[in-house]
Amino acid sequence: MPATDPPMPRQGVYAKGVARRQEILDRSIEVFAARGSGRTSLRAIAREIGVTHAALSHYFGSLEELLVAVYEESSHHDEDSVPADTSPMTMMIESARANREVPGLVQLYSSLVATALEDDHPVAHAFASTRFANLRAELGDRIRQQQSDGRMRADVDPVAAAALVIAASDGLQTQWLLDDDAPQHEALAVLERLLREPGTDG
Amino acid sequence: MPATDPPMPRQGVYAKGVARRQEILDRSIEVFAARGSGRTSLRAIAREIGVTHAALSHYFGSLEELLVAVYEESSHHDEDSVPADTSPMTMMIESARANREVPGLVQLYSSLVATALEDDHPVAHAFASTRFANLRAELGDRIRQQQSDGRMRADVDPVAAAALVIAASDGLQTQWLLDDDAPQHEALAVLERLLREPGTDG
Incomplete structure (x- = not known):
């Protein structure tokens, strides 16, 4: 295999990470749709969507990051x-x-x-x-x-x-x-x- | 003393309560001016202004009540x-x-x-x-x-x-x-x- 080929295993891990992030984001959107965005924490949301706090904070470093991602993903972008x-x-x-x-x-x-x-x-x-x-x-x-x-x-x-x-x-x-x-x-x-x-x- | 006289001791207690409420409100305004209104709790504010949580919640039943009182007291009312x-x-x-x-x-x-x-x-x-x-x-x-x-x-x-x-x-x-x-x-x-x-x- 030539040295210039993409490092397949690493890319696989990356793609899996992207998919996992999206999965967590989709579940978060459902949770927020059901409960609103009232005072909460990454820990509480992790519990509600059924992942560990460590997993959630791996993809979203803070509650704010998650909230921004939920908003960006859900809002109307057909301008x-x-x-x-x-x-x-x-x-x-x-x-x-x-x-x-x-x-x-x-x-x-x-x-x-x-x-x-x-x-x-x-x-x-x-x-x-x-x-x-x-x-x-x-x-x-x-x-x-x-x-x-x-x-x-x-x-x-x-x-x-x-x-x-x-x-x-x-x-x-x-x-x-x-x-x-x-x-x-x-x-x-x-x-x-x-x-x-x-x-x-x- | 005629029976129609105001019940002095009780009124004294009431006036004292009003003064105490105002004192707590003034201290809260100072605290909010210094720290902003970011996520907090009645308990944290009580600690910051140096009163017990019980005393603070006697005058302000919830964080929202305190925040509304702080806003009303501080804002410009010269319309x-x-x-x-x-x-x-x-x-x-x-x-x-x-x-x-x-x-x-x-x-x-x-x-x-x-x-x-x-x-x-x-x-x-x-x-x-x-x-x-x-x-x-x-x-x-x-x-x-x-x-x-x-x-x-x-x-x-x-x-x-x-x-x-x-x-x-x-x-x-x-x-x-x-x-x-x-x-x-x-x-x-x-x-x-x-x-x-x-x-x-x-």
């Missing part, structure tokens, strides 16, 4: 498949609607963002700050495009408008989850309409 | 003193700015809201849903007034606009705390400008 002429607001509404279908996911997201704001939580902080930065850049590009197409008012900064749409979407979802009477759809519709108007230079 | 012609956006910005001066308060708030979204946290849920409902009603009244005065566009529902302003304010504060580059002020200025424009029927 790239959304047609370019879909309004950023519609995109956020669709994504929020899809995420609401996954039990516990919105709670998990809120809990990760709240944890990210505390000191000494680098994994949650990296997750939340990266997510917001990427989303602002991505929505900002869409808004810029829609402004050139005359679909959105051109007198607002695309990235500022993106930050506003993201904040409104997150905040209104929270208000609505706490209280069915919160005017989530009405408020998003107001923002959509204001951003679609021709504007003072339109 | 009533704000002049009626102050824009709702300026009001939210001023309140957020004042709250940022209190270390740990914004983290505590985010953590309470995230907890409120989880199941089985009635105290946090009542706190957050009441806070949002009151704020929507109060800001909604201000917006209605400013609409009659011609200071805000009249073609948006006041309560929906209030929900939008609250969501944007909370969400942008979160983005900015995670990342100094997040365009918090620019985005709030966009919303303020859009809401101030005369509107289609103005």
Whole structure:
């Protein structure tokens, strides 16, 4: 066998590790869907999914790492498949609607963002700050495009408008989850309409 | 002494209890300001402020109750003193700015809201849903007034606009705390400008 061949046994071990990690992640997602993301520990989750604490922490070094992985795996990631002429607001509404279908996911997201704001939580902080930065850049590009197409008012900064749409979407979802009477759809519709108007230079 | 006189000893005990509760609350606020609101317990806080667990739980039945009391006591409550012609956006910005001066308060708030979204946290849920409902009603009244005065566009529902302003304010504060580059002020200025424009029927 030539020396350049891949080291098969090691790769086998690696592939097995990836499969095992995925298996543990899938079970964790089921556990979180059933119980929510309330105060817990890696040890308690290991018990619930029926693996040892050592096995779980081999794949996920901390509770935060596991929570981020559960969120990433469960959340709606079809942004790239959304047609370019879909309004950023519609995109956020669709994504929020899809995420609401996954039990516990919105709670998990809120809990990760709240944890990210505390000191000494680098994994949650990296997750939340990266997510917001990427989303602002991505929505900002869409808004810029829609402004050139005359679909959105051109007198607002695309990235500022993106930050506003993201904040409104997150905040209104929270208000609505706490209280069915919160005017989530009405408020998003107001923002959509204001951003679609021709504007003072339109 | 007439029978109608207040029962002095009992009232003395009550007043002493109120003072003791306040003393414990003040110490808790110092502890939270120093350490943030990260995962903790009544027992750990009792140790940190130097009272027994029994004493602390006599005044605050659960960690959530203590956290809500700490937030209520520390947060900016000068809304009533704000002049009626102050824009709702300026009001939210001023309140957020004042709250940022209190270390740990914004983290505590985010953590309470995230907890409120989880199941089985009635105290946090009542706190957050009441806070949002009151704020929507109060800001909604201000917006209605400013609409009659011609200071805000009249073609948006006041309560929906209030929900939008609250969501944007909370969400942008979160983005900015995670990342100094997040365009918090620019985005709030966009919303303020859009809401101030005369509107289609103005």
